[in-house]
Amino acid sequence: MERNAKLTRRHFLAAAAGTVAAIGLPGVFATLSDARRLAVAEERRPDGKPRIPPGQVAVERIEDMGGRPGSPDVDAWRLKVHGEVEKPFSVTFAELLAFTQADVTCDVHCVTGWTLLDSRWGGVPLTALLARAEPAAKAGFLVFEAAHGYTTSIPLSDVRDRTVFLAHTFNGRPLPRPNGGPVRAVVPDRYFYKSAKWLEGLKVVSKDEPGYWETRGYSNSADPWKEERYSGR
Ligand SMILES: Nc1nc2c(c(=O)[nH]1)N[C@H]1C(S)=C(S)[C@@H](COP(=O)(O)O)O[C@H]1N2
Numbered sequence: 001m002e003r004n005a006k007l008t009r010r011h012f013l014a015a016a017a018g019t020v021a022a023i024g025l026p027g028v029f030a031t032l033s034d035a036r037r038l039a040v041a042e043e044r045r046p047d048g049k050p051r052i053p054p055g056q057v058a059v060e061r062i063e064d065m066g067g068r069p070g071s072p073d074v075d076a077w078r079l080k081v082h083g084e085v086e087k088p089f090s091v092t093f094a095e096l097l098a099f100t101q102a103d104v105t106c107d108v109h110c111v112t113g114w115t116l117l118d119s120r121w122g123g124v125p126l127t128a129l130l131a132r133a134e135p136a137a138k139a140g141f142l143v144f145e146a147a148h149g150y151t152t153s154i155p156l157s158d159v160r161d162r163t164v165f166l167a168h169t170f171n172g173r174p175l176p177r178p179n180g181g182p183v184r185a186v187v188p189d190r191y192f193y194k195s196a197k198w199l200e201g202l203k204v205v206s207k208d209e210p211g212y213w214e215t216r217g218y219s220n221s222a223d224p225w226k227e228e229r230y231s232g233r
């Protein structure tokens, strides 16, 4: 893979150390070579949309994710699936691995403007977990419940339309803790704040419950191709 030696340092943390939610990364990005950037700018997705949404800059690797190193604690991890469902349940990490597994390669788009190309994820499609829980007839939205009270939500129709999944593997290795390990949500084609890290619960609701960033000025629909970055847009 082609790489540019030029690294850009960006500081997008919402607050200093101790912050529980960050809208971007305190990381170092590997930007693309000019040739690769021009080629990627011309690419189209199977659905006809440009590969790079408007206002985004492509990066190929993130050198330093910030956050605390160390392996994720899979033994203590539990996921609670609850709310407007016929059959609420809770799973351990081992039980999650017993569900249908999927490998997904996708680009992810942070609302602060970077697009990471070709991130490779392994995990469980949300449809598998929801099928077991059996959402009630009035269910309309899914709230991702993460550590430290971080939440974000998506319409249940989005779960059916795209490959929304819970990832435990990133680029072929166990999902590192700074990236949300042991398990995070990945919602392709929405700004990345919809992809909750350190996932602890899935709550099905009839009325939407806008999440952490969505109640702080960011768009609830978060479509990168419509540049829905802020509320009311
Ligand atoms: N729990 C939790 N999940 C989160 C966030 C957060 O602060 N807390 N930030 C979101 C945002 S804005 C982005 S860009 C991505 C960053 O994921 P990464 O650190 O793996 O790149 O996580 C998203 N999920």
Ligand SMILES: [Mo]
Pocket (backbone or CB within 6 Å): 022, 023, 024, 110, 111, 112, 192, 193
């Ligand atoms: Mo972000």
